[in-house]
Amino acid sequence: EIVLTQSPDFQSVTPKEKVTITCRASQSIGSSLHWYQQKPGQSPKLLIKYASQSISGVPSRFSGSGSGTDFTLTINSLETEDAATYYCHQCSSLPWTFGQGTKVEIK
Amino acid sequence: QVQLVESGGGVVQPGRSLRLSCAASGFTFSDYGMHWVRQAPGKGLEWVAVIWYDGRHEYYADSVKGRFTISRDNSKNTVYLQMSSLRAEDTAVYYCASPEGKFGVAHPIDSWGQGTLVTVSS
Numbered sequence: 001e002i003v004l005t006q007s008p009d010f011q012s013v014t015p016k017e018k019v020t021i022t023c024r025a026s027q028s029i030g031s032s033l034h035w036y037q038q039k040p041g042q043s044p045k046l047l048i049k050y051a052s053q054s055i056s057g058v059p060s061r062f063s064g065s066g067s068g069t070d071f072t073l074t075i076n077s078l079e080t081e082d083a084a085t086y087y088c089h090q091c092s093s094l095p096w097t098f099g100q101g102t103k104v105e106i107k
Numbered sequence: 108q109v110q111l112v113e114s115g116g117g118v119v120q121p122g123r124s125l126r127l128s129c130a131a132s133g134f135t136f137s138d139y140g141m142h143w144v145r146q147a148p149g150k151g152l153e154w155v156a157v158i159w160y161d162g163r164h165e166y167y168a169d170s171v172k173g174r175f176t177i178s179r180d181n182s183k184n185t186v187y188l189q190m191s192s193l194r195a196e197d198t199a200v201y202y203c204a205s206p207e208g209k210f211g212v213a214h215p216i217d218s219w220g221q222g223t224l225v226t227v228s229s
Binding site: 001032034036038043044045046049050055085087089091092094095096097098099100101 | 142151152153154157166167168169202206207212213214215216217219220221222
């Protein structure tokens with residue numbers, strides 16, 4: 001099973017600041033890494049697919065990078081509505097797995 | 108647009124069984140694999156199971172293998188999760204989810220239901 005480890009677990013950030021969340025895979029997964037945002041009481045929402053591909057309707061301040069084992073989600077100029085938990089997810093190798101999540105709080 | 112509506116959750120005693128259903132609409136259901144993903148209270152997402160578009164193949168997380176069975180009825184646009192020998196640690200919101208790509212399962216999940224809560228408690 002591929003283990004995904006996110007860092008940090010928690011981040012408290014002021015609006016307009018830049019946020020960087022990393023996701024490390026226990027073995028190479030190419031670019032089969034996707035990012036989700038989940039707000040309290042809501043279902044997850046796909047933010048970035050295949051490490052760096054943007055999703056229609058997702059604000060351009062969200063971007064992704066990386067390949068192999070190391071990946072990054074970047075939120076440029078954080079807005080208050082971005083308060084949420086962010087998860088990485090791999091579908092390179094069954095069983096699919098998720099990272100443990102990174103909670104982003106607005107200061 | 109894609110709509111996934113789960114049902115069947117509730118309170119169940121340890122060791123008992125429960126069947127979840129997910130009714131899909133807004134897309135050609137028989138062209139897509141389907142997933143179940145769960146989230147224990149206050150915890151992260153855990154992938155549970157997937158079934159191929161034609162129902163021929165299934166795959167499970169180790170934590171549920173041998174106890175849970177995923178199935179589908181393409182004539183009813185519905186996917187099921189039969190849960191047996193339930194444990195307290197199976198308590199979670201269970202989401203039905205569909206990937207963005209047809210036929211294969213190695214696609215990102217782009218549609219989620221609202222979830223149904225399963226509570227395993229005596």
